Amino acid sequence: MxxxxxxxxxxxxxxxxxxxxxxxxxxxxxxxxxxxxxxxxxxxxxxxxxxxxxxxxxxxxxxxxxxxxxxxxxxxxxxxxxxxxxxxxxxxxxxxxxxxxxxxxxxxxxxxxxxxxxxxxxxxxxxxxxxxxxxxxxxxxxxxxxxxxxxxxxxxxxxxxxxxxxxxxxxxxxxxxxxxxxxxxxxxxxxxxxxxxxxxxxAANLGYVADVQVNGTVRPPMGNELYGAFGRDFETKDGRRVMLVAISNRQWRAIGKATGLAEKLAMIGPMLDVDMDDEGGRFTARHAIAAVLAPWFAARTLPEVTAAFTGSGILWGPYQDFGQLVREDPRCxxxxxxxxxxxxxxxxxxxxxxxxxxxxxxxxxxxxxxxxxxxxxxxxxxxxxxxxxxxxxxxxxxxxxxxxxx
Incomplete structure (x- = not known):
C-alpha cells in the first residue's frame, strides 16, 4: 500500500x-x-x-x-x-x-x-x-x-x-x-x-434555513433552473440536452460572444429594467434570456455546440446517462x-x-x-x-x- x-x-x-x-x-x-x-x-x-x-x-x-x-x-x-x-x-x-x-x-x-x-x-x-x-x-x-x-x-x-x-x-x-x-x-x-x-x-450551510428565518422565503421547485442566477437546460438539434450556467459577468459575456447573441441579450436589461451585470438581475430575466438562447441550441447538434463552446470560458456540460458517461466521456x-x-x-x-x-x-x-x-x-x-x-x-x-x- x-x-x-x-x-x-x-x-x-x-x-x-x-x-x-x-x-x-x-x-x-x-x-x-x-x-x-x-x-x-x-x-x-x-x-x-x-x-x-x-x-x-x-x-x-x-x-x-x-x-x-x-x-x-x-x-x-x-x-x-x-x-x-x-x-x-x-x-x-x-x-x-x-x-x-x-x-x-x-x-x-x-x-x-x-x-x-x-x-x-x-x-x-x-x-x-x-x-x-x-x-x-x-x-x-x-x-x-x-x-x-x-x-x-x-x-x-x-x-x-x-x-x-x-x-x-x-x-x-x-x-x-x-x-x-x-x-x-x-x-x-x-x-x-x-x-x-x-x-x-x-440545508443550513447553503442558506435555506436562514432564508426562511430572515426572509420568510421557502425555496420553490424550479425544474432545471439555477436559483438566484442564470442557469438552465437547453435541447439541441439532435435531441440532446445541455446545462448552461453564468455566475460571473465574465461567463455571462462569454455566452453572448460564443453564440453571437450579445446584442440581443443586451437588449433584455433595459426592456425588463434589470441589471444584467448582476446575478439577481439575470435570474429575474431568466425566461427572456432562455427565449433568446433556445433557438440557437435548437439549430445546432451537440458536436456543434461543443465546438462553439470549447475554449470559450463558458460553464456548460452535456446531460449524459451512465452509458454515455462510460462510452463517450474521456474523463471516465x-x-x-x-x-x-x-x-x-x-x-x-x-x-x-x-x-x-x-x-x-x-x-x-x-x-x-x-x-x-x-x-x-x-x-x-x-x-x-x-x-x-x-x-x-x-x-x-x-x-x-x-x-x-x-
Whole structure:
C-alpha cells in the first residue's frame, strides 16, 4: 500500500453506503482498512447491481482496497476475535481505530473496547439525531430538498444518496481529526455522527434555513433552473440536452460572444429594467434570456455546440446517462489518471477509480475489493499473532471463514 495514510490501521464493521465509503476513502489514501463481516456477508453483500455471476457491483465498488475478515459475530468467540483485532497494538502505533454504523452496545460499545485499549478511537454513524432509525431516503425527504427539486406539484427524490456520501466523507474527516488529537495528547475519542444532522446542516450551510428565518422565503421547485442566477437546460438539434450556467459577468459575456447573441441579450436589461451585470438581475430575466438562447441550441447538434463552446470560458456540460458517461466521456476512462483497468475478483476487468485527491505527482494505484473473508487468515496471523494451528481450529469450529466460505 502507498499513500499518506500508510501508518493507519482502521477496523470497519459496517453495512450499506456511508460508513463503507468512509473506510474506502481512507483505504484509497493508503490506510490498512480491515472490514469485518459475518460469515456469508452482511446485509449489503448482495445488493444491486449484480454481475452475471451474482457478485454485487455495489459492494465491490464501496470496498476497494480493504482487507476482508469473516467471523461468526453471533458467537462470543467471534466477538472476542473482532474486539481483539479492533484493539490490537500499542499506543502510538496508528491502530486502535473502529469505524461502524452498528449500535453502540454490548461487545462493540466504546467503553467496552476502550477498557482493552485506552487510546481507542471509535466513530459511529447513527440515523437521526433524536435517536430514531434513518437511512438516506428518509432523511432526504425531511430535509426539504425533494420539495425544491423537479418542476413542482410533487416531491422528487434524487437518485444520488447524497447524505450517505457526505456522511462517509465526514466520517473520514472526523477519524483523521481524532487521530491528530491522539497523536498530540495520547487520548482516544468516541465520535458520533447522525445522518440527519449531515442533511440538515447542509440545508443550513447553503442558506435555506436562514432564508426562511430572515426572509420568510421557502425555496420553490424550479425544474432545471439555477436559483438566484442564470442557469438552465437547453435541447439541441439532435435531441440532446445541455446545462448552461453564468455566475460571473465574465461567463455571462462569454455566452453572448460564443453564440453571437450579445446584442440581443443586451437588449433584455433595459426592456425588463434589470441589471444584467448582476446575478439577481439575470435570474429575474431568466425566461427572456432562455427565449433568446433556445433557438440557437435548437439549430445546432451537440458536436456543434461543443465546438462553439470549447475554449470559450463558458460553464456548460452535456446531460449524459451512465452509458454515455462510460462510452463517450474521456474523463471516465484511463485518459483520466484517477482510473485504471483492474481485475476485480468475481466480476472481471473493470474501470476502477482511485482517490479523486491528487496528492503530489503520483496517485495511488486503484486496488480491487476483496473477496469476502479473503484475508481472514492473514489478519489473524499478522494482527493477533495466531499460529496456523490455532487458525485451523477456528475454521474447524466455524468461528472464522475464508474466501471459500470455509
Amino acid at each position: 502507498t499513500g499518506p495514510l500508510t501508518d493507519l490501521r482502521v477496523v470497519e464493521v459496517t453495512a450499506f453506503i456511508a460508513a463503507p465509503l468512509g473506510g474506502m476513502t481512507l483505504a484509497q489514501l493508503g490506510a490498512d482498512v480491515i472490514r469485518i463481516d459475518p460469515i456469508g456477508g452482511n446485509i449489503d453483500y448482495r445488493r444491486w447491481p449484480l454481475s452475471p455471476e451474482g457478485d454485487s457491483l455495489y459492494w465491490t465498488g464501496l470496498n476497494k482496497g480493504k482487507r476482508s475478515v469473516a467471523l461468526d459475530l453471533r458467537r462470543p468467540e467471534g466477538q472476542e476475535i473482532a474486539a481483539a483485532i479492533i484493539t490490537a497494538g500499542t499506543p502510538g502505533d496508528g491502530a486502535g481505530i473502529l469505524l461502524t454504523n452498528l449500535p453502540a452496545s454490548g461487545w462493540m460499545g466504546h467503553a467496552q473496547l476502550a477498557a482493552r485499549r485506552a487510546d481507542l478511537i471509535s466513530l459511529r454513524l447513527t440515523g437521526s439525531s433524536d435517536g430514531a432509525g434513518a437511512v438516506d431516503y428518509t432523511v432526504n425527504c425531511a430535509a426539504g430538498f425533494p420539495m425544491a427539486t423537479g418542476p413542482g406539484g410533487a416531491p422528487v427524490n434524487h437518485v444520488l444518496p447524497a447524505w450517505d456520501v457526505a456522511a462517509g466523507l465526514y466520517l473520514a474527516t472526523g477519524l483523521l481529526a481524532a487521530e491528530r488529537v491522539r497523536a498530540r495528547t495520547g487520548r482516544g475519542e468516541e465520535i458520533g455522527l447522525a445522518l440527519s444532522d449531515v442533511a440538515i446542516a447542509t 476512462s484511463t485518459a483520466n489518471p484517477m482510473f485504471a483497468e483492474v481485475e476485480q475478483p468475481g466480476v472481471g476487468r473493470v474501470l476502477m477509480p482511485g482517490s479523486p485527491l491528487a496528492i503530489g505527482a503520483d496517485r495511488p494505484v486503484p486496488r480491487p475489493a476483496p473477496k469476502l473473508g479473503a484475508q481472514t487468515d492473514a489478519v489473524l496471523a499478522e494482527v493477533l499473532g495466531l499460529s496456523a494451528e490455532a487458525i485451523g481450529r477456528l475454521h474447524d469450529e466455524g468461528v472464522v471463514a475464508d474466501a471459500a466460505g470455509r
